[in-house]
Amino acid sequence: MNGRPGSGSAYRAAAAVLLVSTGLIVAGWMAHERHDRLLLGQALFEGSPPQPDRQLAGRIAGHDRDLPPEAARCANCHTSTPGTAGFGPALHAGTLVQALARRGGPPSTYEEASLCRLLREGIDPAWVMVNQAMPRYDATDAQCAALWAWLVRQTGALASPSAPLATLNPSEHDALHAPA
Amino acid sequence: MHRRELLKASAAAVATAALSNQVAQAHNVAGAVVPPALVPSIRCRLHDSRELLLHGLLHNRTTALQLMFTGCSAVCPIQGALFADVQQRLDARPASPSDLQLLSISIDPLADDHRALAGWLRRYGAGARWRAASPDAQDLDRWLDFLQGRQAGADRHTAQVYLFDRRARLALRTTDFPPAGEVLRLLDALAAQAM
Numbered sequence: 001m002n003g004r005p006g007s008g009s010a011y012r013a014a015a016a017v018l019l020v021s022t023g024l025i026v027a028g029w030m031a032h033e034r035h036d037r038l039l040l041g042q043a044l045f046e047g048s049p050p051q052p053d054r055q056l057a058g059r060i061a062g063h064d065r066d067l068p069p070e071a072a073r074c075a076n077c078h079t080s081t082p083g084t085a086g087f088g089p090a091l092h093a094g095t096l097v098q099a100l101a102r103r104g105g106p107p108s109t110y111e112e113a114s115l116c117r118l119l120r121e122g123i124d125p126a127w128v129m130v131n132q133a134m135p136r137y138d139a140t141d142a143q144c145a146a147l148w149a150w151l152v153r154q155t156g157a158l159a160s161p162s163a164p165l166a167t168l169n170p171s172e173h174d175a176l177h178a179p180a
Numbered sequence: 181m182h183r184r185e186l187l188k189a190s191a192a193a194v195a196t197a198a199l200s201n202q203v204a205q206a207h208n209v210a211g212a213v214v215p216p217a218l219v220p221s222i223r224c225r226l227h228d229s230r231e232l233l234l235h236g237l238l239h240n241r242t243t244a245l246q247l248m249f250t251g252c253s254a255v256c257p258i259q260g261a262l263f264a265d266v267q268q269r270l271d272a273r274p275a276s277p278s279d280l281q282l283l284s285i286s287i288d289p290l291a292d293d294h295r296a297l298a299g300w301l302r303r304y305g306a307g308a309r310w311r312a313a314s315p316d317a318q319d320l321d322r323w324l325d326f327l328q329g330r331q332a333g334a335d336r337h338t339a340q341v342y343l344f345d346r347r348a349r350l351a352l353r354t355t356d357f358p359p360a361g362e363v364l365r366l367l368d369a370l371a372a373q374a375m
Binding site for chain 1: 258261264357
């Protein structure tokens with residue numbers, strides 16, 4: 001084969017460098033996307049500062065107008081910190097990913113799709129309808145994904161899906177089992 | 181044998197009635213108040229600092245009333261938004277009777293002085309027909325008993341709307357979070373009854 005001595009190995013080295021560089025760029029881009037998604041999820045949950053592209057439009061079931069953003073914020077009723085509870089259940093990996101009995105129904109776990117259905121239709125993974133006080137949201141797929149990503153990264157002591165049926169602290173238990 | 185069957189049937193009937201009562205009590209008391217119940221003598225302070233009896237606030241007006249407290253971050257913002265929506269619909273009509281009013285009554289009189297109430301009304305853009313008041317602390321239990329407006333949980337009160345006629349009588353309790361259009365329809369219907 002004609003060619004300069006060592007040209008084959010040079011090409012291979014260049015290809016390896018190109019491959020690694022591409023991999024680093026893609027990894028960096030994915031990390032950036034993940035970070036953006038988490039920021040969006042946090043903004044959607046907290047609802048502040050109010051920004052039109054970072055708000056969940058929601059209304060009470062049966063009503064014909066959306067609530068103002070400040071009345072529909074997740075953070076008004078929910079906490080995302082393990083060990084705390086508000087008017088509604090705490091939302092984090094420990095309460096979402098674990099098999100828990102909710103609202104008198106059988107044990108169930110959340111995943112992104114079932115969280116999205118709850119936001120839009122008010123039906124939990126065990127097919128139990130949530131409290132009427134919880135708005136029904138016009139959430140896009142991207143908003144659902146962002147909210148899910150942010151909520152489940154709030155790791156608690158019970159973050160492993162393979163853990164046995166969870167035991168909640170009293171405040172979390174009371175909020176989760178409050179009458180609908 | 182006949183007597184034994186009769187006793188078994190009676191026991192079953194009693195048990196069923198008790199269960200029904202428990203189920204009914206698991207939900208808010210809602211519906212028409214028959215006969216309408218005159219508001220008790222309860223002193224309150226308005227958002228503009230005036231003190232007067234609740235009867236004076238209600239008399240000669242048809243009123244939609246809600247329970248709230250300014251420190252509530254869960255359901256009260258939704259209730260505020262609901263009354264803001266009702267007010268908007270009233271104001272959008274060519275001629276709404278001036279004696280239709282909205283009243284937000286605090287269940288936390290120790291914290292909700294007239295300034296806190298005024299701030300709460302401002303937050304929701306309340307106009308002249310929407311007022312707020314706090315009852316005297318010593319009258320709070322009697323007031324909640326009259327309305328049957330207590331609820332277990334962080335917010336401690338129902339999200340019902342209570343409709344009072346022009347004679348200051350409680351005529352109807354809605355279910356929780358009634359749509360604004362429905363509150364308006366009920367106000368109109370109650371006002372029309374008085375004519």
